[in-house]
Amino acid sequence: PRPRPHSSSPSTVYRLPSTDAVRQKWQLGDAPTILLYSRFWEFRLERIVTLVRLIAAQLPQARWLMVGQGLQGEDRTLAAHLAEAGLMDYVRFTGWLPFEEVPDYFAAAHAAVYPYDDTLINRTKCSVKLIGLLEAGVPVVADAVGQNVEYIQxxxxxxxxxxxxxxxxxxxxxxxxxxxxxxxxxxxxxxxDLAEKFDWAYLAKIAERAYG
Structure with a gap:
């Protein structure tokens, strides 16, 4: 069966606050900033090292905000890989954040990256984190895997x-x-798109027509 997409609720849509506090705390200045909001298990960590290296070569002023914590220390492992590659100057690891602080970090980003390896699990699931990014109006670059292609046109x-x-x-x-x-x-x-196509009220009407 086709996996059921997650829906959006207007009450959970973020309203982006000022970016100043986060950018000052993490010494971002006016640098173009990429957000990685993750538990660090839906992709191979080596991919992030490659992405940081490639972007540093093309846009050295860019910086990364890596928000989240791995279930088994994946974020620490990634930090070690980046340090070994000499890339830590480009990256800020925040660790786990309380939910109420997350919108501040969304607001501080110019773009978000959503790496999603082409695995059987990823093909059949949808991440609430992706929905959160889209609801908040953060422009996302994602792998065309699984339900990412339903949520992103x-x-x-x-x-x-x-x-x-x-x-x-x-x-x-x-x-x-x-x-x-x-x-x-x-x-x-x-x-x-999230408000119009994945709102509970809209999806309920589709279900009513299907079963009516």
């Missing part, structure tokens, strides 16, 4: 790249970081 409400193609993902991120107008357009469309 490529070029309209986000950007999709071929599964596990790190060079394409890095190029999409660099391009997006250099295009504030596209950031705004994608973010607004993402919020609108």
């Amino acid at each position: 490529h070029g309209v409400s986000g950007l999709l790249t071929p599964p596990e193609d790190d060079e394409s993902m890095a190029a999409a991120l660099v391009s997006l970081l250099q295009n504030p107008e596209q950031q705004q357009a994608l973010g607004q469309a993402a919020r609108r």
